[in-house]
Each structure stands twice: as structure tokens, then as C-alpha cells.
Amino acid sequence: MIDIRCSGCGQRYASYLPEHADKRCSRCAAEVTWDSLSPEARRAIDDAIARGAMAGLIAMREADPPILLPHAMDVLQLRSKAGPSE
Numbered sequence: 001m002i003d004i005r006c007s008g009c010g011q012r013y014a015s016y017l018p019e020h021a022d023k024r025c026s027r028c029a030a031e032v033t034w035d036s037l038s039p040e041a042r043r044a045i046d047d048a049i050a051r052g053a054m055a056g057l058i059a060m061r062e063a064d065p066p067i068l069l070p071h072a073m074d075v076l077q078l079r080s081k082a083g084p085s086e
């Protein structure tokens with residue numbers, strides 16, 4: 001187990017993977033992914049998440065570029081916390 005400081009928010013987290021050093025924590029990585037999506041893709045994914053977690057994960061897999069598990073779980077969590085309003 002190694003201790004890593006996120007390059008985005010500065011939060012410390014532990015990882016077993018040394019190659020994760022200098023990377024962002026899962027939450028910051030999800031924000032970067034979300035910011036890189038087109039407005040259409042964001043709307044489609046948010047609409048799907050409103051119908052349920054599974055629908056949200058499927059919508060992310062169908063996005064361009066696709067967001068795959070396990071990273072999709074981080075994005076799902078990020079958007080679920082964000083709530084329905086922008």
C-alpha cells in the first residue's frame with residue numbers, strides 16, 4: 001500500500017498501484033471525464049441516471065468515447081451527488 005496525493009484536489013488516498021502516483025483520485029478523474037463530454041452526452045447520461053444506476057452505466061458505455069467500468073462507477077457517483085439541477 002502506498003500513499004498518494006491527488007494532483008487535482010490534494011486529497012491523500014492509498015493505492016496498491018505505484019503507476020497511480022501523480023494521478024488524480026477517482027473523484028477528480030470522474031470530473032475530468034465529465035468535463036470532456038459533449039453537452040448532448042452529458043444530458044443523455046444525466047437523463048439515464050435519473051432512471052436508475054444501471055441505465056446510467058449503459059448510457060456511459062454508449063457515450064463517445066465510452067466510459068467503462070470501473071471508472072463509470074466514479075462518474076455515476078459524481079453525478080448522483082450533483083443532483084438533478086445543473
Ligand SMILES: [Zn+2]
Pocket residue numbers: 006007008009010011024025026027028029
Ligand atoms: Zn482529487
